[in-house]
Amino acid sequence: MSQIPTDLRYRDSHEWIRPSEAPASVGITDHAQEELTDVVFVELPTVGAQVKAGDQVAVVESVKAASDIYAPVSGEIAEVNEALSTDPSLVNTSSYENGWIFKIKVADPTEVESLMDAAAYEKHLA
Amino acid sequence: MVPFAGWEMPVQFKGIVDEHLAVREKVGLFDISHMGQFLVSGEDAEAFLNRSLTNDVTALSPGEGQYTLLLNEEGGVIDDLILYRTSPKEFFLVVNASKAKEDWQHLVALRPDKEDITMADLSPFTAGMAVQGPQSRAVFARVFGMTAPYPERNSVQMAASVEGFMWSCGTGYTGEEGFEFFPPDEEGPAWYRKLYDAVVAEGGQICGLGARDTLRLEMGYPLNGNDLSPERTPLQAGLGFFVKLDKEAFVGRDALISQKEEGLPDKLTAFRMTGAAPPPRAHYPVLRKGEVVGEVCSGTQSPSLKCGIGMAYLPLALSKPGIDLEIEIRGRTFPAETCKKPIYNKKPSTPASDSPTP
Numbered sequence: 416m417s418q419i420p421t422d423l424r425y426r427d428s429h430e431w432i433r434p435s436e437a438p439a440s441v442g443i444t445d446h447a448q449e450e451l452t453d454v455v456f457v458e459l460p461t462v463g464a465q466v467k468a469g470d471q472v473a474v475v476e477s478v479k480a481a482s483d484i485y486a487p488v489s490g491e492i493a494e495v496n497e498a499l500s501t502d503p504s505l506v507n508t509s510s511y512e513n514g515w516i517f518k519i520k521v522a523d524p525t526e527v528e529s530l531m532d533a534a535a536y537e538k539h540l541a
Numbered sequence: 542m543v544p545f546a547g548w549e550m551p552v553q554f555k556g557i558v559d560e561h562l563a564v565r566e567k568v569g570l571f572d573i574s575h576m577g578q579f580l581v582s583g584e585d586a587e588a589f590l591n592r593s594l595t596n597d598v599t600a601l602s603p604g605e606g607q608y609t610l611l612l613n614e615e616g617g618v619i620d621d622l623i624l625y626r627t628s629p630k631e632f633f634l635v636v637n638a639s640k641a642k643e644d645w646q647h648l649v650a651l652r653p654d655k656e657d658i659t660m661a662d663l664s665p666f667t668a669g670m671a672v673q674g675p676q677s678r679a680v681f682a683r684v685f686g687m688t689a690p691y692p693e694r695n696s697v698q699m700a701a702s703v704e705g706f707m708w709s710c711g712t713g714y715t716g717e718e719g720f721e722f723f724p725p726d727e728e729g730p731a732w733y734r735k736l737y738d739a740v741v742a743e744g745g746q747i748c749g750l751g752a753r754d755t756l757r758l759e760m761g762y763p764l765n766g767n768d769l770s771p772e773r774t775p776l777q778a779g780l781g782f783f784v785k786l787d788k789e790a791f792v793g794r795d796a797l798i799s800q801k802e803e804g805l806p807d808k809l810t811a812f813r814m815t816g817a818a819p820p821p822r823a824h825y826p827v828l829r830k831g832e833v834v835g836e837v838c839s840g841t842q843s844p845s846l847k848c849g850i851g852m853a854y855l856p857l858a859l860s861k862p863g864i865d866l867e868i869e870i871r872g873r874t875f876p877a878e879t880c881k882k883p884i885y886n887k888k889p890s891t892p893a894s895d896s897p898t899p
Contacts, residue, residue: 452555452558453842478842479557479751
């Protein structure tokens with residue numbers, strides 16, 4: 416069973432966002448990293464870029480396939496996780512902590528509210 | 542699971558890298574029941590196959606096998622396959638799943654009516670499993686007994702079973718020691734369980750299509766459909782060793798001879814990424830000093846080398862090791878360089894062993 420922390424919000428394409436932070440971290444879920452396995456490269460977004468919810472902003476490459484990562488909410492990319500450039504496997508080993516991909520300045524907090532909570536995401540996976 | 546040539550195939554079980562390394566270090570079990578098998582027998586079978594395939598069938602003694610190719614008249618590749626001589630007048634062919642039907646039709650069309658040649662398509666009635674890795678011999682002994690003769694490299698053994706015949710072949714697609722085993726379909730699950738238990742007992746694991754692809758690409762082995770096509774000859778694919786132009790006439794020979802005289806337009810060339818980069822994948826453009834010179838046929842991240850690797854048809858001038866290239870990935874270019882095949886050498890030569898002794 417994959418981990419689904421209760422303090423996060425989830426997009427149906429398996430990104431998570433941590434609303435308690437400003438800017439808020441975004442990454443991929445434990446379920447997503449399990450499916451991909453063996454992440455070997457992460458193409459990070461550009462800091463300062465203005466993105467809309469649902470925009471393709473990053474790419475996670477595993478040996479198996481390249482997977483697009485979408486912005487769960489609209490806003491400005493505030494920071495990217497440079498540690499992934501040297502160790503992309505952090506996405507596998509620490510998908511909710513050290514494996515975060517970027518931080519976003521949330522433009523509209525109601526967009527966060529509209530994302531799934533842990534219970535809804537668990538149902539989504541079932 | 543993914544659809545593959547009409548079959549539902551697992552891409553991975555535990556993960557491609559895990560499965561890949563299990564084969565390199567211990568042993569792995571692949572279900573290869575999707576592959577096609579033909580039996581060709583009769584007084585004229587040898588001559589017929591020698592006219593239809595590129596390698597020299599007459600070089601095979603009973604119990605031996607060879608890698609060979611089926612070409613069209615233009616010298617393009619229809620399929621690559623393994624041909625085993627199981628007795629003086631009987632041959633066992635293992636072909637790609639995606640081409641089995643086409644291969645069959647092609648061979649049937651080439652078969653003269655008046656000759657003594659019997660052909661049987663065993664594909665629907667035959668399961669297949671590949672055991673690959675340094676512990677393959679130990680797995681074989683566990684399943685077939687200590688006294689059973691192990692199928693050495695490129696050899697074949699046939700045995701009767703309850704439902705029909707089974708073949709053990711000293712071949713594989715990984716560059717490792719190993720064997721392929723083809724029992725009757727009905728007995729497939731039972732044999733798989735036996736092999737599975739033996740593989741697990743030897744510290745190995747079951748492997749999917751994903752690891753099969755990374756393992757073969759590290760060795761520079763071509764995959765039909767990616768690296769081989771009816772538009773290119775085996776000479777361009779670097780498979781000249783398996784083409785015997787000096788034997789009697791065979792389908793595609795004339796085209797190959799004239800291509801050899803004119804010079805090859807391009808050649809399948811291995812490369813590796815030289816810095817941090819996304820894995821190269823099929824159809825990505827390959828550039829030389831900013832100019833497109835080809836496209837990636839096969840590409841992946843090498844689990845053994847921990848860098849991107851691939852193969853591409855490149856102009857002859859670039860088809861040698863050490864040429865700087867760039868691979869275009871989603872609009873950005875990443876540095877790569879051409880390299881020798883196999884791309885991964887299990888026992889890399891140390892500088893000490895290469896230097897001349899004083």
